[in-house]
Amino acid sequence: MTMAANTRILLAARPDGPPRPSDFRIEDAPIPEPAEGQILLRVLYLSLDPYMRGRMSAAESYAAPVEIGAVMEGGTVARVEQSRHPGYAEGDIVLSHSGWQTYALSDGTGLRKLDPAAAPVSTALGVLGMPGFTAWAGLSIIGQPKPGETVAVAAASGAVGSVVGQIARIRGARTVGIAGGPEKCAWVRNELGFDAVVDHRASDFAGQLATACPDGIDVYFENVGGKVWDAVFPLLNNHARVPVCGLIASYNARPGDIEGPDRLPGLFRAILTRSLHIRGFIQTEFADRRAEFYREAADWIASGRLRYREDIVDGLANAPQAFIGLLEGRNFGKLLIRVSDENN
Template sequence: MTEFNRKIVLASRPAGRPRLTDFRLEQAEMPEPTDDQVLLETIYLSLDPYMRGRMSEAKSYAEPIAIGGVMVGATVAKIKQSRHPDWKEGDIVVAYSGWQSHAVSDGSDLRAVDPAVAPISTGLGVLGMTGFTAYAGLHNIGCPKAGETVVVAAASGAVGSVVGQIAKIAGARAVGIAGGAEKCAFVKAALGFDAVVDHRAPDFVERLAEACPDGIDVYFENVGGHVWDAVLPLLNDFARVPLCGMISHYNDDALAKRSVDRLPVTMRDIQQKSITVRGFMNVEFIEQQQNFLKAAAGWIADGTLKWREDIVDGLQNAPAAFIGLLEGRNFGKLVVRISPKQ
C-alpha cells in the first residue's frame, strides 16, 4: 500500500483567537532521504504556546510560518529509513519536524531518546524543551536561594510544574498559581508545592498575599494579565523575574488597545525595588542542556521530579487541541500522538 505524508499547514493568519479554518490538513508524497539524511516517522508532536506567535507576521525572534507552510513544532520520532552514518533505523529521536507524519532530516537537529529513562513522550516535556526552559530560566535568572519564596504562574503546566519542583530542590519555598480546583490539587498533592492559589477565585489577590507572607523573591512569569497585577505589589526588593511567556495576551489583536496602561506602575515598582525582569529564550543557555538532562534523569529516577501529560490522539485533532491550549483547557504537557501503533 502506498504511504503518504500527512501534514497540517497554516491556511490563514489568525486575527485574535485562532480558528479551525486557519489550519488545513493535507496529504503529500512520502519524502525520500538522500545521502546523509534520515526519514522520520512522527510518534508524538509537542503543542506549545510559542506557536501562536509563529502564525503571525509580527516581528519576532523567528521567521513566521508561511501561508501553506507546515506548522512548526518539536516531535519524538522513529527513524524509518537511514542513509546517515550516525543514525540507524529504529532509533528514537527528538526532532523539530513539525505537524506532519513524516519528515526528512540531515541529522543535525536530532537528539537521541533513551526509552529506559522515562516514556519517550517526555522528550517533549519534562526531558525536553519545556523542562529545559524551566531549568534555564530559574537557574540563570531566578537564582533561588534556600528559604526564599518562588512563585510560578501556570504551575500545573509543562514549564511551571518543573519550575516549582526545581525550586524545592534548591531549598526554596514554592508557591504555584493555577486555574481551577483540580489543577490546584495536583500542584499541591502530586507535585509537592508548599502552597497553591487559584487565579479564578474571586479573592485571588488576597489569597496570594496570604500564601506569600514574606513577599516574593522570584516570580517565574508565564501568563501576564491579572496574575501579574496581583504579583507585582508582593515582589520584594531585589526580586528576580524570569519572563518566559505571556500566554494570556497571545490572542490579543494589539496590546496597545488595552484600556488601562499598566506600564508606569510596573516600571515605578521595578525601579524603586531594584527588581530584575529578564526575558529569555532557552537557546541562550543551550550549552547547559546536557547538564539539565543528566540532573533531570536522576531526579526522575529517585522520584523527586514528577510530570503529567495531556495526550490527544490523531494529527487531525492538533488544531483544536492547540486552540484549547491557548485557553488553558489542557492539563499538563500537551502532546499529540501521531502514530498510535508505536
C-alpha cells in the same frame, strides 16, 4: 503500521485573535524519499506549545513566522524509517523538529538520539525536553532561588510551571503555585508538593495570593501576564527576580484589545526603587547548560523528586483543536499529539 501518505497540517491563514480551525489546513502528500545523506522520519509524538501562536503571526518576534501554506512547526519524537545517513539506522528513535506532519526528511542536523530504556520517549518533549530545560534554565540562571525564599510560579500545572515549582522546592525555597481550577490546584498541591496553591479564577484571587505569600515574593516565574501579573506585582520584594518565559494571557489579543491607563511609569519606578530584576529569555541562549540539566533532571525523576504529567491526544488531525484548547488552558499537563504508535 506504515502510513500510505504523509498527512500534513499547514497554516492556512494568520489568526485575527484566537486561532480557529479554519486557520489550519490538512492535506495528504506523497511520502518523501530520502536522498544520499538523508533519513526518513516517521513522527511518533508532536509537542504542542504556546510559542506556536507567535509563529502563526507575522508580527516581529525572536523567530521567523510560519509562512502561509507551510507546515506548522513543532518539536517531535520520531523513528527512523529509512536511512541513507551513516550516523542513523532504521529503528533509531530521535528528538527532531519535524513539525505537524507524519513523515519528514532530515540530514541529521539538530537530531538527538533517544534511549527508550532510559525514559519514556515522550518525556523528551516535556520534562526532559524543551519545557523542562526552559524551567530549569529560567529558574536556576535568572531566578536563582535561595533556601527560605518565596518562589511564585504562574501556570503551575503546565509543562514549564510544574517543573519550576518542583525545582524551587528542591533548592530549598517555599513554592507558591498559581493554577486554574480546583482539579489543577489539587494536583499541584497534593502530587507535586507545592507549599501553597492559588486558583487564579477565584473572585478574590489577589487577596488569596497575598495571604499565601505573607513575606512577599522573591522570585516570580512569569508564564501568563495579565491579571496574574497584576496580583503578583505588588508582592514583589526588594531585589526580586522575575524570569519572563511567556505571556499567554495576551497571545490572542488583537491590536486595541488591551486598554486602560499607562502603567509603564509605575513599573519602571518599582524596578528602580525596589531593585527588581526582570529578564526575558529564550531557552536556546542557555544551550551550553543542557548537559547539566539532563544530569540533574534524570536524577530527580529517578528519585521521585521531580514528577510530571502528560496530556496525550491521539491523532494528528486533532492537533488544531487541541492547540486552540491549550491557549484557553484546557490541557492538564504537557500537551502531546500521538501521531503514530511507537510500538509499530
